[in-house]
Amino acid sequence: MNVLTIHEAAQTTGWSPRMLRYVERLGLIEPPRSASGYRQYGAAELQRLRTLRELLDRHDVGLSDVAFALRLQREEALSGDVRRWIDAEPSRPADVPAGDWLRWEQQKHERLLAAITPRPTMETTR
Amino acid sequence: MNVLTIHEAAQTTGWSPRMLRYVERLGLIEPPRSASGYRQYGAAELQRLRTLRELLDRHDVGLSDVAFALRLQREEALSGDVRRWIDAEPSRPADVPAGDWLRWEQQKHERLLAAITPRPTMETTR
DNA sequence: GGAACCTTGACACGATCGTGATAAGGTTGG
């Protein structure tokens, strides 16, 4: 028997039970439920909780930031619009030497093409 | 003469001068400055301000969300970590029919490989 | 040189974020 209750999961991961529910409400980690509605934390969830903690600590990001990243990945229209906005010329950086302009543009495009947007793999809309 | 002052830019874009400074502090739009430090809004900045407004209105996102998206694109280490976390098995979705499992996995990988992370062009870790 | 701009900095204020605590009620297990 290897599923933990919310209190047990809290203690082994360093989160509080309250925060586990909050993390779930943000859509970041949603443990399965028992027949009577109890949250059941397995190895996968525990690992995910620990790495989430690490992610937040390492870089200075909040839960809502991670939640937004998740949203970017799920909502195509959103990520498309965001990508396009960021992609748009922000007023050309004056520090790019004239000769390197083309390369700069190319690199920017390479970076941005794959940034944030989902489904970059062509797909035949069928 | 086609550069606008902050008040003029505010009136033609619908933002307040206060917000233009805020948007700038978030790193979203940084207009060039005159010799004496006055902000100079040109056509590029005005367009960008209008589309930014549209982006916020269309989807329900905040300025800080867009700022985070920008950060994701600039900080490689961050976007890599975020991508890896999101990519990790969130506890297998039970609603994927057994037969389709492989395809599901493939698709997920395709989607995620290019999501959020910059420089998806392969690179030999060396 | 003075009116009308601009600058940065600060105080303020409602709304949301990240958290805790507590209440009211259902579940589990000895």
Added chain:
DNA sequence: CCAACCTTATCACGATCGTGTCAAGGTTCC
């Protein structure tokens, strides 16, 4: 059956977000 868990919902509270306003000082321009 009762103690010890679980559930959702609510109040609370400091911190940040989004925004306005105001102060103190520099710039522009007639």
